[in-house]
Every structure is written in C-alpha cells, then in structure tokens.
Amino acid sequence: MAKLNRLQTASLPDPVLDRRQAVPALIDNHGDFLMIAGLAGTAWDLSALTHESPSLFGLAGAMGAAPMMGLGLALAQPKRRVLVATGDGELLMNVGALATIALQNPPNLTIICVDNGHYGETGNQESHTGLGVRLDVMAAGAGFPVVYVINTEADMAEGRRLLREGGGLTFILLRVKEGPTARLGKKNLFPHIERDRFRTALLG
C-alpha cells in the first residue's frame, strides 16, 4: 500500500479541541464582524453559530475563494472588522492568497483557519496539515504581522482579544480534532440569495 510521507517538521501537539465548542468560544459575539466562511465545515460552523446572520457569506463551492473574498470586503469596508473562517483544505487550495493578502495588509482583516488536519467532507482523508505542513509558518512567511496558534482552551482568551483589538492583519490557526461540525437547521445554499441578504444588511 502506498503510504504518505509524515513530515518530520511536525512539532505541534496533538489537537484536543472540539470545533463545535472551539469556534463559538473563539468568535464569541459574532455581531462584531462581517464574515466569510469557506466550504464546507466552516460554513456549517458559522451558519450554526450565527443562525445564518445576513453578515455571513458562506461558501459551498468555489473552493479557495474565502480568503480573497475577505480581502476584497476588508478593503471595501475599512471601518468594519472582517473575519474569514476557513478550513485547512480550502486554504491550501489557494495558499498563494496569503501572499496577496499580506502585501495589501488590511488591518481590519483576520483569517481563522479551523485546522482539523482532514478533508472532512470527502471521506476524512488526512490533509497536508495532518501530515505536518505548517500553515502558521506559511502565513508568517507570507508576511502576516500577527500569527497566533490555538492548541488548547488556555490559548482562547488571547485569540478572542486578537480578533477585536489585534495589532493589524491577523492569522489564527485554530487546531481542532477531526469530527463533526455544528449543524443547526439547514444552511442556505443559494449564493445569490446570500449576496442580496449580505448587501442589503450592510449597504441598505
């Protein structure tokens, strides 16, 4: 059987957090943010957390779009705090976006990568991060001025602070165990409805 290389650079502790508690604990009052959520787990996480707030645009396709949508939104709305929540798989698909975003350096943007080390929607295959690829190091290398890793509950308070008063463009790696997302009700899957809802709430 073919075996994937487990990188020796992997030096982070095994994840212990459950995303169903960790994502709400980190984001806390979601009313503070304009939000983009990547497919698929994080869109479910934030849909449940916000009860489908009109300030959330959640993806169920166009894999890799979330960080760059967040950049366009953050540049357009410099007085609002913009939060992108996305998974390790989605971020890896367009990881060059970290470089593009760091060059723009919008101080009102935070990217949270909910890293479960797996492709949870497709059969739970181990992802590159599960095998040792370090997205936090890649974000730092891209030039993100603030990079923070959350491994345990003890790291959460600082994450909450960074989301609201961080020192500029921020990348937070939220490391969670593999396992289900929160699913409350049915997430809207029609992007044109989400667009209309989002723009009406924000722009009138």
Next chain:
Amino acid sequence: MAETVSRDNWPDALYRLLRESGVTQFAYVPDAGHKALIDRSLADPDVHSVPLTTEEEGVALVAGADLGGQRGVLLMQSSGVGNCINMLSLTQGGRFPFLTLVSMRGEYGEGNPWQFAMGQAVEPVLKAMGVIVLRAGTPDDAIEAVTAGITMAFQAGQQVAVLLSQRLIGAKKF
C-alpha cells in the same frame, strides 16, 4: 470621449473609463498587455492595486469588493482565464457583477506555440462559465467595448470579459 484615442493613449482612456465608473479595486497578474493600466493603478492614491499570485484570486476578490459596496476589475492575460474556471462558479451562482479585461495571446500574429491552446480556448471557456465575451481589435473598439462592458456589468449585473486582441496590443516578439 472628448480627446482622440490613438495607438498610444488608449490604455489611459480605459483607465479613466474604469475610474469614472467607480472602479476602486484593480486586481492583476502582471502582464505586458496591461502595463499601462497596472502602472496607473499603482500611481493612484484613491484605488487598491492588488497583484495576485494566480488569476482566480481576483475573481474572489472582486466578489468580496461587491459585498462591501465597491467595484473591481480583473486584468489578466488569456492564459490566466484557464486558472479562473471553477472560481467563476462563485460569480455565476452569486450573480456578482464581473468585469475582466483580457489581453490576448495565442491568436493574431502569435509566435510562441505554447500560447495557442489557452488563447484559442478563452472564448469557449468563458462562455461555458456564463461570461459574456466582447472583443476589441482597435483603440476605438477598446473604448467602445469597455464602455459597454461597464454598463453590462455594473448596471445590469452581468459577467463580462473584454478581449483585447493582439491586433490592438501588438504581438510579442520572440
């Protein structure tokens, strides 16, 4: 346009058109065919000039700009169109206004055989993803097509590509 559009100054006229239409986010992968527009955006303190690592980033960027009430344009070479295909699901599904200017390679007068596969596929690929294609072969065409594209994208909410032919921008010499 009050002034005459010439072989040399049409990119400046395009930049004015885009700015007058309210475009404030210019996304691009560097390309010789868009050099003047890119340089103008870099020199303009009132816009965001956003160099990309791959063109599909720009598709997502301008959708995010729209959510925030701004307008963006994606400047790319024909080879970059292929990098955008699945990301155009976002544009199409979300009914986001979308305007891209594509500097063509792999067509009229091309000397590099590598450019033909994607150059010739640009129009069918864009159409397959629901993007309306306009073409420009002269400076006057370019002004007219970009004016039309601005109305179609930002007033009518359509997805529009304006292809700038090698007849207009000149074939690259090898």
